[in-house]
Amino acid sequence: MGYHCIVCVKQVPDTARVTGETMKADGTVNRAALPAIFNPEDLHALEAALEVRDQYGGTITAITMGPLGATKVLRECLFRGADRAIIINDRRAAASDTLATSYILSRAVQKIGDFDFVFCGRQAIDGDTAQVGPQLAEKLGLPQVTYYERMVDLNERTARMRRNVGNGWEVLEAKLPVLVTVLDTANEPRPAGARKMMQFKKALTAQELEREVAADMKDATDEQRTEELARRIETLRMNRLLIDQWDLDDVDGDLQWCGLAGSPTKVHRVQSIVLTKDGFKAIEPTEAGVRGMIHELIVDHTLG
């Protein structure tokens, strides 16, 4: 018995650490200046799933879509108790907007199959759209409970949940399976468990292993490397340390709905704000000081 929860997680640039270095002169994001982190509300989504499993039993599958480096957040899920981790990694998925992303995720969720809950964070801190969760529910034909705060009651195939409605809350009842988007006020995400960390820090995808083998066996022949790779993959699989890696073919994705082709969102204009001055300017708290400041702001068109 128990419930199978799928948790969608995302690796995002830490927008809380935005500085003058964040945007390059050409208007694109300077990823090197922003550390990649676990999207904060996705940690709350994972915690919501873990609470369901703690109380009712079951399993948790964490999925993410992104570059190979995003397996870091999947390992973080394993450290906290996820049973299985899957990354959807495909160049053809690059530049996907929320519509394309939710389409690809819906294909992956269907491939995983046999689930009771899909938990998503309310929104990611890089785009702040809060669209992927609801769109994913629509594509999967699932009822959705957004702004989830807590489980009130879970009885066989019916879940009663409290959601935040801004100036209060309401309790909704939904038949399973259901998709839930979770707020950061829902719970206190648990820390990584040290025992699981020691074990699952070694969890890798096949492609990561391939890079590892290439680095370890520089002088070997291709054949030797292929053999070694197969051996290492098998060892990881036996130790439950292999992170599944799927591409769009694996999830049977229709390419016209993926990546740039599947993304109707167009960026109309990007304003590049390059901070050329650093530090601050002290203004004397006098009539003259304030007048001088206002004059300066009018001249550079910040005001008026």
Place this chain on the structure above:
Amino acid sequence: MANFFEDNDDLQFLFDHLDLHEIAAIQEDDFTMTDGPGSEYAPVDADDAVDNYRRVLMIAGDVAANGIAGRAEQVDQDGNHLNDDGTVTLGEGVRQNLKSLAQADLMGFTLPRSYGGLNCPTTVFTMACEMVARADASLVNLFGLQGIGETIYAFGDDTLKKEYLPKFCHGEVTGAMALTEPDAGSDLQAVGLKAWQDDDGQWRLTGVKRFITNGCGDVILTLARSEPDIKDGRGLSLFLVDQGPRLKVRHLEEKLGIHGSPTCELVYDDVPGKLVGERQLGLIRYVMSLMNGARLGIAAQALGIAESAYRVARKYANSRKQFGQSIEQLPAVAEMLVDMKVSMEVARALTYECARICDLDNNNQRVLETNPPTDKAELKKRKGDARSYKRLNGMLTPMCKYYSSEMCVKVSNDAVQVLGGSGYMTDYPVERHLRDARITNIYEGTSQLQIVAAVRGVCGGSFEKRVDEFEAHEYFDKGLHELKTKLVEGKGRILEAIGFIKQHGTNYMDLHGRRLVDAALVVYVGHLLLRQAVKSEHKAAIVRRFIETGFETLTCNLAQIMSGDTSAMSEFELLAGPVPAA
């Protein structure tokens, strides 16, 4: 996200400087664990193990910064609650803290993996204690009481280990050590709580214990008199007592600080107990070992409180403007901040040196007991090592507990001073730090008792032997070399003072103990900091300041010792005046 390991340059510097690879190898029996329960998370080599240590500290730093610290003020206000039925309900924040630590798998920090522990060295555990204390000083008492699990592991039989250790490791139980009684505090030989066997041979405990930290916990190791005819420490044994209806909390103490830590008066009403280890070894062997670990834990607690108070003071002095400038630019404030920082780094150098020696000591003993080398020469070497580590540990543990706790009281006091009127108000956390700090130089043995223990190490050869080893190290940097020369001179003068003290008997030794220990500290830690200074400009400045100012104190202390003054004892009545009438 904030992290108390990542944001602490000094802790990270020490983590690298101490180089835990050697300790990892001995702690992990050369990485031979390949099967059995727990092997799935065993490290394969020293790099893997040290990487685990760093990651564990990152987890502890995360829990401390993002969970525990935010609740500290509320925990301080709420305290814990004594119920009518003699049970205790922990405050909500305390319960959440314990839950987070258990979820992070940090409650079996040093216990073997076969029971679900992390098998980390004491050094790493001590760093975690420091970070937990920085977040909430009171919590480190409960966190540090995993020492109960260590004691069961070290001295209990297999049945006890199998029954209790997994529960500790999974955070299902917390422990307590019940030693103190109304008439047996510093003098534990006077413990009187009765242990007797009923007709079925079941041990039962009857009496009262006082000031028991977490006495409301689940597993209470209790020191009791099993041999009514033997009046001293040899009549005491150690018993494991499960919380139950015959064990009641009669009173929960109201304290100056560490409000989150429940301090209980316990009434034992013929409570059933299980003997730990052998009879009569309770105090002289088991409790002494447990206490040593606990003292190191208090040194770490003191460091954490000081770190937290210092950060508030440093920030405040930078942003607070008076007389048209930041107050950190006022000479008196600047010097206070510098002294706070230097003394903190001194305490850290000493505490983690002590922790490292503890690890070498514990592991050497473990190897000798469980898997002694067959080669005779190697066996002899190990035995010799074990003896000197044990002796050195016997000096360093009280020394670092003494220094760190006194440093903590001074630093948190100075932090209040830097903040001035604001520091005295509850708007800032430094008044809490000062209240929390004040217990650190009292419990687990007062500073005065630590000195009694440490001074015997200083006079007994451990100090000289270790400093000789330090002196063999050459420094190519001229500045460092000159500082070392100073330390060599300092040692010479200390040895002279030791000779003088020895001629004047034990009372004289105890009268001037603090002065001698303080002088020895300058030389010992001076050498430790010199080693660090090779790698860091900041440390080079720290060691310069420490040795320059410390040397003046050393000179002054040694002069007082060499004066032969005994007035505090010989003219006590005259100087202290009469006992005030009621």
